[in-house]
Amino acid sequence: MSAYACPQGGVVIANEQAAAAAQDGAAHDAEDVPRDAPAEPVSPPRPRRRTGWIVALGIGVIALAVGVALLLLELQSMNARMERQQERIEQQERQIEEQKGLIDRKETFGTAMEELTATAREFEGVGVGGLVPSWQLSYLAESAWRHRYDAAAVERGTDEAIALMAQLSTRLMDARSQASGNSTGSVYEEVVDRLGDGFATTSIDDADRLCGADVLGCVDSAGPRTVHIDAAGAALPYMTDWLKTGIAYHEYAHVLQLTNPAPTESALAAFDGDHEWMADCFALTYLDGWSLDHRVWVSSFQYWDVSVGYGRTCDASQQEVLGDWHSQLGYRSEPVAQ
Structure with missing residues (x-):
């Protein structure tokens, strides 16, 4: 065995005998293999499974499902909001109609009261008392004010005013008939x-x-x-x-x-x-x-x-x-x- 210094500063160990032995072994191995022996079959390489795109596809499907679900939830929420908004609109329309009806009833009551008071004024100057129930006129007016937001109450007041006016009108006609004759x-x-x-x-x-x-x-x-x-x-x-x-x-x-x-x-x-x-x-x-x-x-x-x-x-x-x-x-x- 001999050694020498390598120019790059490393150490190389030379073993001539080992090198010769290695060459001899390789020659013997070559001689041992028959020349006419068939070559061993080589198996084709097994294809690799492409799992990456499957995973990506699954994630995409899940994301799509989540998106669809969120979209459906949003649509349901929008429908609910639209339904509530429609209900509010319908309620406001009903309130407007009710207010219009109440205004109409108030105007009808006002007309009836004007006609009633005009009829009552025809009794002025008559000394006979108890012909016009003054308290009832005041009651009708006060009641209408107390129940001014109650359409049914205003309508009842209108009916009472009309009935009282008819009663007073009949009394006036009877008096005129009485005064014009002498039974x-x-x-x-x-x-x-x-x-x-x-x-x-x-x-x-x-x-x-x-x-x-x-x-x-x-x-x-x-x-x-x-x-x-x-x-x-x-x-x-x-x-x-x-x-x-x-x-x-x-x-x-x-x-x-x-x-x-x-x-x-x-x-x-x-x-x-x-x-x-x-x-x-x-x-x-x-x-x-x-x-x-x-x-x-x-x-x-x-x-x-x-x-x-x-x-x-x-x-x-x-x-x-x-x-x-x-x-x-x-x-x-x-x-x-x-």
Whole structure:
């Protein structure tokens, strides 16, 4: 074995014997192989499986499925939003229609109230009380304001206003018919119709029995707009048209007293609470020339001295009280706020 230095600075070990041995071995190996021996078959290389694109395809399918699912969810969400929006639109449309209907009903109510108040004003100046229910007009207006957002309530108020207007219109027509006729053909009815504008009626009957006393006439609180004249008293030989006129004034005063209780209660204090004294004062005040005592001539040498009333006249202060009382009677229209 020998060694030498390599020019590059490495160390090379030379072994001639080893090299010769290696050459000899290779020669022997070549000699051992027969020249005519067939070559061993060589297996073709097994193809490699391409798994990469399969994985990519799977990921793509999954991504597509996820995308489709997300798209479906978004579409469902959009549909839900559109449905909610459509519901809101429909609700707003219903509310608009309801508001239009409510406005129409309010306008109808307003028209009905205007016609009702116009009809009620036709009763102004009539002394007979209780003809127009003022409280009901105020109630209808106040009720309509309280329920101004309730279409059904406004409609009910309209129906009530129309019904009341029809009632008042009928009362007006009946009064005009009453004032234009004279079913009893008597002076009593003529006077009462004129004083009451047809809103007070006259009945010639058994007033003594009705009133429970011997009277020429009376007014019952159960029917305060009807003057009852005693038929027997009307047939007395001294009963002149003038006396009948004064009696009618007296009885009509009772109609006014009973149909206007509040102002009457205040005025009665000037007459010691006596309704008859106050009624006599009414006749004395409003029938020119009237007195409580009369001499009725039935021939050139015969006469009747007749006292009509309750024997008490009234002074100027009492007549002033009576005038104030009379100015407060009947219906007085007032603005009706809605």
